[in-house]
Amino acid sequence: MLDRIKASIVSLAPAEQRVAKLVLGDPRSFANLPVRELAELAHVSKPTVVRFCRSMGYDGLSDFKLKLAGSVSEGxxxxxxxxxxxxxxxxxxxxxxxxxxxxxxxxxxxASAVPMDRAAEVLASTHRTGRRIEFYGAGNSGIVAQDAQHKFFRLGMSCIAYSDGHMQVMGATLLAPGDCAVIISNSGRTRDLMDACDIARRNGATTIVITASGSPLASAGHIHLAADHPEGYDRYSPMVSRLLHLAIIDILATSVALRIGGARLQPILREMKNNLRNKRYA
CATH class of the missing domain: 1.20.5 (Single alpha-helices involved in coiled-coils or other helix-helix interfaces)
Known part of the structure; x- marks a missing residue:
């Protein structure tokens, strides 16, 4: 609902634009305030507030408020x-x-659980057969790839992360059927990552892509895990996209760990933690 208001704001009359900005600035308050106060805050008349609601496709102010309250109920x-x-x-x-x-x-x-389930099963199968997993990313996505290596390495999986385009191409060239390449990209338009994905796929490796829907990379892999968010990929310092990618990696790692089974993992993780104790101050 709020996304639609933001997209429509340029087509509204100036007075209705002020009402729209009031909604976007504090939707919770807008849903609770009477029309008189809303009109005063937006510096418009009461009929203009109602007219804005109808311009957005709602029956009136009451209907608009009801839908608005529902859209922000998640917090x-x-x-x-x-x-x-x-x-x-x-x-x-x-x-x-x-x-x-x-x-x-x-x-x-x-998010759909279907591609996530497929990706987790492929990664777990790669672990069961002792095959190789490689994570590719560039820039901020390269950091996510390193985090993925850390998560899956602790599960006893043979994996590595590359953020250098040349290393990605060389690594993809050495992959074979049964191996898996996970390619992470905010834009889905990075040439090096596209090249590595194509090479890995030609060599028979399963390719999992974590990227925006509709991007070239989204259709280049075997399994696409959509990472769609309101942050443009051309931002100077992406934040939301990076955290969303990290969350997807956590979901994958947890799902794979469940498939491996606690009976196999717990002794390894317990020993790893014990061996790390002398690295910390008491």
């Missing part, structure tokens, strides 16, 4: 709230966290 607005130049630290704190939580909740509500 945060489902919209990417940009940080403004004059925001205070407290404003930044709220906006950044709201962005993160909104993206994660949206993913929880919209």
């Amino acid at each position: 945060v607005p489902f919209i990417h709230r940009s940080v403004d130049a004059d925001d205070r630290t407290g404003d930044v704190l709220v906006k950044v966290i709201d962005n993160i939580v909104a993206a994660l909740l949206r993913y929880r509500n919209e």
Whole structure:
């Protein structure tokens, strides 16, 4: 609902735009305030508030408020709230966290378990047969690939992460049937990652891609785990996308661990933890 308002705002009359900005600025308050206060806050007339609601396709203010309350009932607005130049630290704190939580909740509500289940089964099968898993990513996605290696390495899996394009191409060239390549990309348009994915697939390895829907990479792999979010891939410092990718890796790692079984994993993890004790101060 809020995404639709944001997309439609440029086509509204100036007075209705002020009402739209009031909704986007604080949807919870808008859903609870009477029309008189809403009109005062937006510096418009009461009929303009109602007219805005109808312009957005609702029967009137009451219907709009009811739907708005439902859309924010998860606890945060489902919209990417940009940080403004004059925001205070407290404003930044709220906006950044709201962005993160909104993206994660949206993913929880919209993600399909079917491709995730397929990906987890492929990775678990790769572990059972003793084959190799390679994680590829560039930039921020390269950091996610390293985190993935750390997660799956602890499960006793033979894996490695590459963030260098040349290493990715060389690694993909050495993959074979039974191996698996996991390619992580925010934009899904990075040439090196596309090349590595194509090479791995030609060599018979199963390719799992974690990227935005509709991107070239999304259709290049065997299994696509959609990572869609309101943050543009051309941002200078992606935040939400990176955290969403990390969450997807955590879901995959947990699902694979369950398939391996606690009876096999727990002794290994327990011994690993005991061996690390002397690395910490008492």
